[in-house]
Amino acid sequence: DLSLLKSKFRGSLLGALIGDCLGSSYENEEILTTGMKLILQRSFDKLEGPMFKAPVIQFTDDSAMTYSMAKSLIDTGELDIIDLAKRFVKSYYQEPNRGYGPLVVTVFQKLRGNKFMDILSPAKEQFNGQGSWGNGAAMRVAPITLFCYQNYDKLLDIVRKASQLTHTHKVGVDGAILQAVAVQQSLLLNPNEELNAINFIDDLIHKMNQIEIDDDGLGLSEPQPYKVQLSVMKSLILEEGEESHEEKVVQILGNSVSALYSVPTAIFCFLRAQKPITGIQTENPFRRAIQYAISLGGDADTIGSMTGAIAGAFYGEEKINPNLLQHCEASDEFRNLADQLFNAATA
Numbered sequence: 001d002l003s004l005l006k007s008k009f010r011g012s013l014l015g016a017l018i019g020d021c022l023g024s025s026y027e028n029e030e031i032l033t034t035g036m037k038l039i040l041q042r043s044f045d046k047l048e049g050p051m052f053k054a055p056v057i058q059f060t061d062d063s064a065m066t067y068s069m070a071k072s073l074i075d076t077g078e079l080d081i082i083d084l085a086k087r088f089v090k091s092y093y094q095e096p097n098r099g100y101g102p103l104v105v106t107v108f109q110k111l112r113g114n115k116f117m118d119i120l121s122p123a124k125e126q127f128n129g130q131g132s133w134g135n136g137a138a139m140r141v142a143p144i145t146l147f148c149y150q151n152y153d154k155l156l157d158i159v160r161k162a163s164q165l166t167h168t169h170k171v172g173v174d175g176a177i178l179q180a181v182a183v184q185q186s187l188l189l190n191p192n193e194e195l196n197a198i199n200f201i202d203d204l205i206h207k208m209n210q211i212e213i214d215d216d217g218l219g220l221s222e223p224q225p226y227k228v229q230l231s232v233m234k235s236l237i238l239e240e241g242e243e244s245h246e247e248k249v250v251q252i253l254g255n256s257v258s259a260l261y262s263v264p265t266a267i268f269c270f271l272r273a274q275k276p277i278t279g280i281q282t283e284n285p286f287r288r289a290i291q292y293a294i295s296l297g298g299d300a301d302t303i304g305s306m307t308g309a310i311a312g313a314f315y316g317e318e319k320i321n322p323n324l325l326q327h328c329e330a331s332d333e334f335r336n337l338a339d340q341l342f343n344a345a346t347a
């Protein structure tokens, strides 16, 4: 059903945008206290309510890089790594105050300095040559999934190459792969049927098992950190009643800027939010997912954004409150990008 698929494309990019915008003012907060959770609840209620005039909520680096990622794929019709590098750098220098990771900026400076003649060294040189394990490659990955949603091998290949512009550490790259694959699974599921969270996680475990073995060609003795986190997530899902246990989720899955301690968390938030959660009053599972992700504090914009990309790919645009969306900067542009990716992917 092409109209459902189109709605899911929109849902994913708009979900990424909304999670980033709404999470941004909570970035670096501790896990939210009961009082702050109430403020968050009221803030969502107000944004979803009758339209009122207010300054738009600005997006951060997460959406700026997602935008460049999408635009590059659309305009070049493929992954053109130099084009992508130029867009990231241009967008950073036009708006350097979007809240970029403190050290990724060095990569942009070096790329501009070498006039894009050496695309890969700047990222490799980060953190004394070990590369960044931040979540910056994962946070911008949704457009790649949309661009090649039918071709798993191509998806992995493009995600790897696009990540390595800024993130070469295995944990940074594999986190982007996990996020991309989670968005793909969501996109291909029917939102009118109940989602089986355990099957969803098992599919991810199966895929990450292979990906983490392939990484170094060293075989099963290599550590498989994402596979471990996904297994732990499964036990968290099985234990949860209506109580939300945020402390435990943060302690085990994390809420930090590390890809390893944020991508699995985003997947968990999406899966967990299919059912009611204490302290979050809404019938809408898309909103519940993002509100829950933000309530964990820490890297709230990025975990909110990644959760939104996965949830939106599952539920589609229909579940996104239009008033809420209107309050987010550039929402029309993001819907338009989703439509262009849809045209490219289904042509």
Ligand code: R7I
Pocket: 060, 061, 062, 099, 100, 101, 102, 103, 104, 105, 127, 130, 131, 132, 133, 134, 135, 136, 137, 139, 169, 257, 258, 299, 301, 302
């Ligand atoms: O990954 P990156 O683009 O940051 C994305 C985050 C998101 O939360 C955005 O919303 C924005 O706020 O930033 O940027 P990087 O600078 O590559 O990585 C982010 C942080 O992770 C770094 O500033 C370090 O604190 C940490 N980090 C590392 N620390 C030690 N050793 C990443 N890799 C390493 C490492 O190898």
Ligand code: MG
Pocket: 060, 061, 062, 098, 099, 100, 301, 302
């Ligand atoms: Mg940000």
Ligand code: MG
Pocket: 124, 129, 130, 131, 132, 168, 169, 170
């Ligand atoms: Mg490295």
Ligand code: MG
Pocket: 027, 299, 300, 301, 302, 303
């Ligand atoms: Mg962030």
